[in-house]
Amino acid sequence: MPVSSSTPRTPFGRHRIASSTIDLEDHLALAVTGPADENLRVVEAAVDADILTRGQQLTIRGAAAEVARARRVLEEMVKLAQRGTPVTPEVTRSAINMVDRSAPSLGDALGEAIVSYRGKSVRAKTLGQQEYVDAIDEQTVVFGIGPAGTGKTYLAVAKAVQALQRREVTRIILTRPAVEAGEKLGFLPGTLTEKIDPYLRPLHDALRDMVDPETIPRLMETQVIEVAPLAFMRGRTLNDSFIILDEAQNTTPAQMKMFLTRLGFGSKMVITGDMSQVDLPGRQQSGLEVARRILRGVDGVHIAEFDSEDVVRHHLVGRIVDAYEAYEAEEELRRQDAGIGPNGMQKGTNQ
Numbered sequence: 001m002p003v004s005s006s007t008p009r010t011p012f013g014r015h016r017i018a019s020s021t022i023d024l025e026d027h028l029a030l031a032v033t034g035p036a037d038e039n040l041r042v043v044e045a046a047v048d049a050d051i052l053t054r055g056q057q058l059t060i061r062g063a064a065a066e067v068a069r070a071r072r073v074l075e076e077m078v079k080l081a082q083r084g085t086p087v088t089p090e091v092t093r094s095a096i097n098m099v100d101r102s103a104p105s106l107g108d109a110l111g112e113a114i115v116s117y118r119g120k121s122v123r124a125k126t127l128g129q130q131e132y133v134d135a136i137d138e139q140t141v142v143f144g145i146g147p148a149g150t151g152k153t154y155l156a157v158a159k160a161v162q163a164l165q166r167r168e169v170t171r172i173i174l175t176r177p178a179v180e181a182g183e184k185l186g187f188l189p190g191t192l193t194e195k196i197d198p199y200l201r202p203l204h205d206a207l208r209d210m211v212d213p214e215t216i217p218r219l220m221e222t223q224v225i226e227v228a229p230l231a232f233m234r235g236r237t238l239n240d241s242f243i244i245l246d247e248a249q250n251t252t253p254a255q256m257k258m259f260l261t262r263l264g265f266g267s268k269m270v271i272t273g274d275m276s277q278v279d280l281p282g283r284q285q286s287g288l289e290v291a292r293r294i295l296r297g298v299d300g301v302h303i304a305e306f307d308s309e310d311v312v313r314h315h316l317v318g319r320i321v322d323a324y325e326a327y328e329a330e331e332e333l334r335r336q337d338a339g340i341g342p343n344g345m346q347k348g349t350n351q
Contacts, residue, residue: 018064020071024056024078031081032074033058034089042092043073072099085110085123090311094126097309114158115165115210122158122210128310129155135302136270141263143248143292144272146306152272153246157206159270160242164224169242169266171223174203176246177230177255200227203246230255239264248273248288250280256287276324 024032033040033053040051040058047070049062058074060067076095077087085091110130113121124130129151135142136159144152160172204227207216211225219225230251245251245259248271256271263269273288280286295301308322 017061018067020060020067022058022060022071022074022078024058026056028078028081029056031087032077034087034092038089039077039087039092042089043070043096046093046096047073069099080110083110084113084121085125086121091125094309098127114155115161117210117212120209122154124155125151126310128304128306132304132306133159135304136268139302140267140300141260141269141271141295141302143288143295143301143303144270144306145275145288145292145303146310147274147276147308149311150306151310152274152306153202153244154206154209156244156246156270156272157203158210160244161207161210163242163268169268170240171242172225173238173241173243174200174207174225174227174246175230175233175244175259176200176203177248177250200229203227203244230259233259233262236262237264238262238267240266241268243267243269245269245271246273248291249275249278249286251287252280252284253287253290256291260291276328 037053040053044051047062048066049060049070051070051074052059052061060070060074062070073092073095076098077092080091080095081087110124110127111133113123114133115122124133128146132142132144132152133155136156144150144156146152157174160169160174163169164172207225207227211219216225220227230245241264243262248256250273251259259271260269271288271291273286275286275289278286292303296303
């Protein structure tokens with residue numbers, strides 16, 4: 001990837017205009033630039049420089065500091081493409097964030113594909129995701145806590161499938177609470193399994209992206225893969241299993257304790273949730289929040305916390321997450337100033 005630079009002065013001698021050229025290998029050009037140069041447009045929107053394409057050559061022109069910044073981003077994108085990571089606009093934004101934060105090289109930090117199915121590979125796309133994946137390899141119990149779109153559940157399912165394929169476990173257990181079970185499920189037609197299926201559908205969908213859908217019924221029939229509501233975990237000891245609890249913010253503290261104590265020999269647990277989406281009725285305390293406080297620092301337990309920079313859905317999702325977090329922080333300050341407690345009542349009043 002030869003790079004050349006020049007820094008001619010403008011006629012007024014006040015600003016230095018830099019120019020850098022990157023020559024791409026034929027098979028990397030489209031992977032880096034994206035369809036209709038969409039990745040380059042993302043870079044241009046983030047830096048004050050122009051990127052011109054001519055064949056396999058990229059030329060960056062602008063202020064020297066911005067050209068250097070754009071070049072570092074493009075070099076990261078080339079490195080990712082060389083190792084087979086699809087370079088999308090979202091990945092491009094992750095590379096920009098990495099460069100702006102002077103973080104370790106994204107291309108060097110990201111590991112290999114976790115699982116591959118029908119030509120599609122599942123892999124970490126941000127440094128936060130890679131730290132999460134590494135923690136699942138190294139620890140017994142891992143919490144993935146953060147906003148929607150950060151890959152918490154999807155990567156956990158990928159690691160479960162990988163562990164099963166490598167025969168590190170003999171079964172996968174996917175579970176989540178059905179918080180409305182007390183009122184709404186009873187009015188739905190069908191068996192209990194059919195009633196709870198809508199709550200478990202996201203786990204089914206993730207599984208179908210990584211395992212041949214035709215084999216899933218057989219694997220479920222033989223209980224190699226089990227997808228069940230959290231209530232079905234009570235009284236069990238789960239050995240040689242990869243167990244995922246999704247939507248854990250909707251567990252009560254008692255349910256969370258019950259789930260964690262199901263851990264058996266040779267098993268791993270991954271617990272995922274988003275504290276901004278608690279649906280528990282009656283202002284109940286979330287079992288995920290309690291567990292985060294109690295288990296932080298416990299040997300064998302890792303708590304991975306994601307933020308908007310780990311969102312790998314549409315880039316607007318990250319902005320939405322940031323906007324809601326800012327609003328909620330302002331609301332919390334307003335409640336404190338007004339003397340309103342966490343239960344919504346004025347402090348000092350009878351409850």
